[in-house]
Amino acid sequence: MKRNNDYFPTLSGMFDDLFNRDMFNWGQSNFSSTNTTIPAVNIKETPENFEVEMAAPGMRKENFKVQLEGNTLTISAEHQQQTNNAGNDEKYTRREFSYQAFQRTFVLPKDVVDEENIQARYENGVLKLVVPKREEAKKRGPRLINIS
Numbered sequence: 001m002k003r004n005n006d007y008f009p010t011l012s013g014m015f016d017d018l019f020n021r022d023m024f025n026w027g028q029s030n031f032s033s034t035n036t037t038i039p040a041v042n043i044k045e046t047p048e049n050f051e052v053e054m055a056a057p058g059m060r061k062e063n064f065k066v067q068l069e070g071n072t073l074t075i076s077a078e079h080q081q082q083t084n085n086a087g088n089d090e091k092y093t094r095r096e097f098s099y100q101a102f103q104r105t106f107v108l109p110k111d112v113v114d115e116e117n118i119q120a121r122y123e124n125g126v127l128k129l130v131v132p133k134r135e136e137a138k139k140r141g142p143r144l145i146n147i148s
Contacts, residue, residue, distance in 0.1 A: 039054045039055050039056045039102060040054070040055050041053065041104060049131060049133060051129070051130055051131075052073070052075075052127075052130075052131065053126055054075060054104070054127040054129075055126055056077060056122075058079070058125070059077055059122070059125075059127075061122040063077045064077045064122065064127060065077070066120055066127075066129065068115055068118065068131075070110075071109065071112070072105060073106045074106075075127065076102065076104070077100070080099045108131070111137070112133050112137040113131055113132070113133065114134045114135075117132045118131050
């Protein structure tokens with residue numbers, strides 16, 4: 001036999017459920033499971049390419065690793081800020097080291113990418129990739145068909 005309170009959720013249970021869910025879950029989150037920021041990405045498709053822009057200020061191009069495996073594009077980076085205080089007799093009351101690492105993975109349409117001609121550059125805090133499409137995958141304009 002069920003008790004009356006088994007039929008109705010508790011007030012604290014309702015609040016837990018409400019606040020433990022993403023209120024605005026639009027399929028994008030800029031935070032990892034450790035609540036560190038994941039760089040925002042813009043991906044634009046043109047008839048010729050996919051253009052990827054990733055905001056990652058404070059990094060150097062050597063920090064990035066960009067891989068394409070099949071149709072999966074993975075961008076990762078790791079950066080540890082190191083300070084060299086050799087010879088200094090500084091006494092710290094608090095010193096926090098900076099360490100950043102992230103990985104983002106994107107699935108591109110199958111058999112579309114021209115793997116040999118991908119270009120990447122990092123400037124002004126933005127990693128920019130140009131991922132060209134294969135000739136046979138490029139969208140062509142409408143073709144006019146003659147009527148006989």
